[in-house]
Amino acid sequence: MRYLRIAESMFRRRPILLIFDVTRRCNQRCRMCNIWRERSEDMSLEEIRIKAEMLRDRGMGYVFLQGGEPTLRPDLVEIVDVFSACGIKPTVITNGILLQGTLPEQLAARRCNVAVSLDSMNPDIFKQIRGVDAFAKVTENIREASKIKQRGGNWAVTSTITAVSTLKDIQALESFAAECGFMYAIRPYIHVSGAAGKRDDALAYGDTAPIVEIFAYMRDRARTSNYLASVVYDEHIRYVRREPQPMCDALTRSIVMSPRGDFAPCIEFTGESAPLGEMYSKKDEWIRRCAECNRETPCFYNDAREIGILWRKKLHLALSFPRIIMQMIRYGNFF
Template sequence: MRLVHHPVLCNYYVTYRCNAKCSFCDIWEKPSPYVTLEQVEQNLLHLKKLGVNVIDFTGGEPLLHREIDKFLALAHELGFITTLTTNGLLYPKWAERLKGKVDMLHFSLDSSEKEQHDKGRGVACFDFVMQSIEIARKLGEHPDIIFTVFRENLDQLEKIYREIILPNKLLLIINPAFAYNEVASGDALTSEELTFLSEFGKRKYVYLNDGFIALRRDGGNHINNPVCKAASTTLVISPENELVLPCYHLGEKKFPISGNLYALYNSKEVKQLIALEGRLPQCEGCTINCYMQPSFAVEMNKYFWKALPSTLKYNYYKGTWKRLLKN
């Protein structure tokens, strides 16, 4: 049963450029412009009209954009919940200007060991993450640590939790790695490893969407009975100011926004593509977290119930439910 019939999230790619070269990502390889303030302002008004609640300013590395603080401030003023994930390299430079503008601030950290983390990210950024945590806490911010889980770093969860999360009273977001296109993410987690993650997710200050675990056990999205609602729950806007459908990772078609996102989203051609969400051949077996999370939230099925406890837990810790109520 569908509970929400409008998009709830916008993944707003302010640039594809990045100052890291993560082994499990290919975004940084793409040439890219930067979005403009005029485009963002116009699109945010239309996103509000469409019913979107959350704006994820993403990339690439979003802090490479020289006006990212203005984007966040504008979104916040319009009542959106804002989220931003960074590798930490530029956060110390931006911290003062970002203060109070990011509801869900995520620092990427995949190991408690500097060498292992930096190797996976392709640059020396471990020390910057540690510095960013210290600066954010001094400013009264409450960042999360987003931990991308592979088989080879599974043993790092306990160390991250004991050495970084608990002493700093941060939230640990467990993000199971996923493969897409030609980007490999290593061997799939075993049933025992998925059980370990599920149990770990029950700890204090830890967030793991158990819907992710259930979906992996079920072999991912199936095109004959799709759980993915990517195109109808999530708007993807590219640095070229295009609407990307059905999702960023497939990018089957890109539509120039041309100043009227609302009309474009409600156009016949876009609606036809939305109707194919989760049903395209490439959608078979998909487990991409950033599209499954909103998919689980809008339709009452087993994944909805699996995801609900962790969603309530996260919103309770972060207090984002207060901003949702205002909207």
């Protein structure tokens, strides 16, 4: 039923992915982010339930529960359940500091994906990027969570590749994730207008050759073990090389919901969030503005392009179906 709803939305060019900033509060102070500086007015669980039911009726199939830091909400598991009950598959995106106590077990007992951000295996670089001295805590929490053998969703360690990333460090992260039975994925560092990703000169790409080398390494590794990711890494490489990008997914494949329950086409426009009907009443204008943004300052936020990339390659991916099934058996069903 859920897959039918998602397929219908894809053919009708309606969003299937909700990016939900559960709260904008955060317990890290990342140099590449402005979100933690903001005030956050968070919806109650009941208000979230009403939004989830409305979004299900509009064809939504997935939700990223992110922030800020979603684990700062004591009712995160209930929020996961609200979306699951609506047939909207949740992915919790966390910095891992509070992924402890009974929370990992509760999430693992559900059909819920979990992505833990970890950018370096070097505690000093971790602190330099994340602004807090939490490397030991995050890695300890991942190791503890790895002892849970039955996980209902796909669990991953994810790294943002910045100018201070090295191939050696990425290989160490890859080994750590594998040791813990987690999938490992990387993403480019994004800074557009500063609404979400903030430009930091120490982290921004200068010479892109070492960055391309890291993405090419991951792409080549993924071709045999994580085929969907290899397709996305090819596009990451084009992005890092600053090649023109096809239209992003904003408004056609994904939308953003603020902690207060208002909506915007993408994370860069959350300052103009409005009730859903109001946002859609300006759909043509938003499409024009998103196209302009895509042309002049394209991003590669993880919600902004991946659905479009996979959709454009759907026939090619259909031929790779056995490889993709093997990936799901190994790491859990992301979909």
